[in-house]
Amino acid sequence: MASYRYDHAHIISPDPEKAAQFYVDMFKATVKSKGTAPDGTPMVAVDMSGSNIFFKGRAEKPTVKAPPAGSTYGLEHLGIVTDDLDAAVAELKAKGATFVQDITNYRPGIRISFLKGPDDTIIELLERKPVS
Template identity: 30%
Template structure:
């Protein structure tokens, strides 16, 4: 069996680099570890950390093809973040103009969660600890 230690990172390609950079850093609170512009690709690569742990790579490419991200589409379903205060997190998102669904309760775990979208319509979830 393959021996994996943990998930190393998640890579996202955005259509508007500045908008997505602000969303993930200024709104969601990721910190920038390194920002690289690759001239030969006309592309940025932004390495982001969450609470000191390298977590996310944000890429830009000229005219990336659209990806289906609707409910129940094959592939990545959503990216979930854990929070200790769901109401405060939802209020913060809404204050910043981010639409969220209503808070729901997971029928299996009994934990509360809510979905929202990033600037490229990628489904994101806040899951209460």
């Protein structure tokens, strides 16, 4: 039987370098590579604690068919876990992050908050604690 594991998120951006730099500045991601994708668009790969995020420009002729206009299905947000949500929110606000939802107790053991990412993306910060 085949095995599976998460590998990456791939985000199309009008400015891939700027989008990648947001994750470097805010979340201490590291740039793995910068280059050109096979379709000729710029591409930047970052590593965030072992998870890959690829930022790429929009191709004139995309290799993957786009969803129909007006589609509301697809990626809603990226989730990033932290061991100290209060400290993370304070740190990110000090760096200029814009939060769209303050810290909320989602359910026992899980607290969440949401901030704006580059290109109108939404990023969820979450903290998981054992429930007694």
